[in-house]
Amino acid sequence: MPIHTEPMTINVGPQHPSTHGVFRLRVTFDGEEILEVEPVFGYLHRGTEKLAEERTYVQIVTLTDRLDYVSSMINNQGYCLAVEKLLGVEPPLRAKWLRTMVAELQRIASHLMGIGFFLQDLGTLGTPLMYGFRTREKILDLFEMLCGARITLTYMRPGGVFSDTPPDFWPALENFMQELPTEIGEIEQLVMENEIVLVRTKGVSPLSPEMAINCSVSGPVLRASGIAWDWRKMEPYDAYEWVDFDVPVGANGDNYDRFWVRMQEIHQSARIIHQCMEHIEPGPVRLDLPLVFRPEPGAEAYGRVEASKGELAFYMLSDGGVSPYRCKIRSPSLINLTVTEHLLVGWKLADMIVTLGSLDINMGEVDR
Amino acid sequence: MYGMGMVKGLLVTLKNLTKRPFTVQYPEERLKQHPRFRGEEFVWYEERCTGCASCAKFCPLGIIKIVTSPSETAPAQGDKYLLEVFDIDIARCMFCGLCVEACPYDALFMGSGFEQSQYSRKEMVIGIDQLRQADKHPSTFFRPQLESAGYDPHQGQPLHWKDVGRESWRWHQHEKAGMRLESAAGSGNGDPIEAVDDLNSPDLGGTAEDAGAPEQTQ
Numbered sequence: 001m002p003i004h005t006e007p008m009t010i011n012v013g014p015q016h017p018s019t020h021g022v023f024r025l026r027v028t029f030d031g032e033e034i035l036e037v038e039p040v041f042g043y044l045h046r047g048t049e050k051l052a053e054e055r056t057y058v059q060i061v062t063l064t065d066r067l068d069y070v071s072s073m074i075n076n077q078g079y080c081l082a083v084e085k086l087l088g089v090e091p092p093l094r095a096k097w098l099r100t101m102v103a104e105l106q107r108i109a110s111h112l113m114g115i116g117f118f119l120q121d122l123g124t125l126g127t128p129l130m131y132g133f134r135t136r137e138k139i140l141d142l143f144e145m146l147c148g149a150r151i152t153l154t155y156m157r158p159g160g161v162f163s164d165t166p167p168d169f170w171p172a173l174e175n176f177m178q179e180l181p182t183e184i185g186e187i188e189q190l191v192m193e194n195e196i197v198l199v200r201t202k203g204v205s206p207l208s209p210e211m212a213i214n215c216s217v218s219g220p221v222l223r224a225s226g227i228a229w230d231w232r233k234m235e236p237y238d239a240y241e242w243v244d245f246d247v248p249v250g251a252n253g254d255n256y257d258r259f260w261v262r263m264q265e266i267h268q269s270a271r272i273i274h275q276c277m278e279h280i281e282p283g284p285v286r287l288d289l290p291l292v293f294r295p296e297p298g299a300e301a302y303g304r305v306e307a308s309k310g311e312l313a314f315y316m317l318s319d320g321g322v323s324p325y326r327c328k329i330r331s332p333s334l335i336n337l338t339v340t341e342h343l344l345v346g347w348k349l350a351d352m353i354v355t356l357g358s359l360d361i362n363m364g365e366v367d368r
Numbered sequence: 369m370y371g372m373g374m375v376k377g378l379l380v381t382l383k384n385l386t387k388r389p390f391t392v393q394y395p396e397e398r399l400k401q402h403p404r405f406r407g408e409e410f411v412w413y414e415e416r417c418t419g420c421a422s423c424a425k426f427c428p429l430g431i432i433k434i435v436t437s438p439s440e441t442a443p444a445q446g447d448k449y450l451l452e453v454f455d456i457d458i459a460r461c462m463f464c465g466l467c468v469e470a471c472p473y474d475a476l477f478m479g480s481g482f483e484q485s486q487y488s489r490k491e492m493v494i495g496i497d498q499l500r501q502a503d504k505h506p507s508t509f510f511r512p513q514l515e516s517a518g519y520d521p522h523q524g525q526p527l528h529w530k531d532v533g534r535e536s537w538r539w540h541q542h543e544k545a546g547m548r549l550e551s552a553a554g555s556g557n558g559d560p561i562e563a564v565d566d567l568n569s570p571d572l573g574g575t576a577e578d579a580g581a582p583e584q585t586q
Binding site: 166186291 | 377404405406462464508510515
């Protein structure tokens with residue numbers, strides 16, 4: 001007599017340690033195999049876009065910190081670029097270099113978290129994660145020196161950054177940049193060639209370039225699929241047109257490639273920071289904008305940056321008041337999540353968590 | 369070759385066995401915050417405050433409550449209100465520092481501490497008396513004049529209200545901030561402009577040279 005079997009639906013999350021925040025996956029399994037996946041999100045919805053409509057332009061900077069809370073600096077940058085486009089102003093040169101530099105520091109911190117949690121999902125019991133935390137801690141220390149906070153930075157303002165660097169920042173940064181290659185090397189020699197990592201990630205959940213483009217994913221997920229698309233190169237903002245860096249591109253779009261691309265981007269970010277430290281010159285860091293300003297009625301602007309997770313964009317529409325009429329946020333994590341079903345169906349339960357980790361989503365940004 | 373990863377991993381363990389730990393055992397050991405650290409509780413100098421409520425208007429969360437009435441102490445200047453209520457709801461504060469940025473008279477500063485936990489939300493509201501009596505260890509956040517004077521709030525000495533203003537900055541001399549300080553404090557010794565020149569004397573933290581440095585907004 002054959003044993004009667006039927007598919008089984010399981011909720012992973014919203015309170016689950018491996019879902020990276022309050023995120024729920026409704027998965028239908030046939031044994032270990034995934035038949036159907038439905039991502040459910042919205043548990044962390046705070047109404048950022050609506051809140052922005054009743055705050056002044058400078059106050060909204062504090063809201064952008066809380067989108068992708070492991071890369072606040074880049075969120076600030078994207079928002080400030082949008083407002084500067086809205087006003088038609090350009091920040092001073094030193095502010096551009098400073099912004100580029102701190103954004104790259106933040107990218108390193110964010111990628112370290114992404115890699116660390118990805119490897120933790122693989123079951124590395126936290127060693128690479130703790131290595132990542134150690135390096136990130138030093139970056140957060142630099143940020144504390146710079147702007148007084150570690151996570152919710154609010155460092156940038158429309159028209160520049162709020163303050164110049166304190167005098168002891170530069171020696172500290174130099175010190176950090178000297179230590180960085182060793183610390184990244186420690187992670188790399190531990191996991192890049194590790195056979196368990198290779199077996200578990202190579203060829204798992206590949207994303208074809210066509211599918212990547214159709215789902216409009218961006219950032220490391222897109223580049224891992226073999227498409228060299230980076231807004232820092234395609235549409236340089238701030239000081240990116242004056243710095244030299246490569247865009248690492250994966251071959252197969254599998255979990256290993258997504259991990260590998262992040263790892264390589266850390267090296268490229270370090271390259272950019274070195275160039276920023278070399279080229280930065282004294283000068284003003286902020287335009288003489290008032291704290292409360294009114295853009296032209298009907299003015300609209302679309303500012304985008306290559307955030308650590310992908311393309312982060314702000315669409316701003318002004319009605320001539322002190323706060324925007326509409327502030328639309330295009331968050332990379334949400335759009336990158338749209339490929340979840342395509343990536344997961346047909347794979348096993350154990351790969352599901354790893355694939356989710358390789359997408360490096362951040363719920364603060366998905367739900368906004 | 370299988371097994372090499374294991375050997376490599378164990379070598380890392382062996383290497384780290386002899387290293388000093390990176391972590392800090394918090395209550396016993398403490399890390400030093402940087403001078404710009406945006407902490408609690410706020411440092412407020414009543415002598416400098418005019419009751420303009422810029423901080424309250426600029427707070428993104430609206431957690432600063434200020435009630436003023438026409439003052440009898442400095443009606444001639446017409447720019448100082450009598451402060452009745454100055455409440456900051458620390459429980460909802462996100463320490464963005466925009467109130468400090470908005471303060472035109474350098475009366476409000478971020479604090480430098482971080483250990484103000486309470487058992488109820490009611491106790492998290494800092495009232496005017498508490499702000500008056502608190503130790504003045506202002507953070508140098510958004511106050512480059514303190515930074516160029518080399519002030520570090522974590523070294524322990526409190527700052528007097530006369531020493532914290534940006535009127536000691538050369539680029540700020542032509543502006544009015546702080547010019548009314550002498551008369552507002554009730555000492556009333558003559559021309560307020562002269563008082564500003566006093567503050568500008570080079571012995572004040574030796575910042576006369578540093579003050580010209582291109583820092584901050586112009």
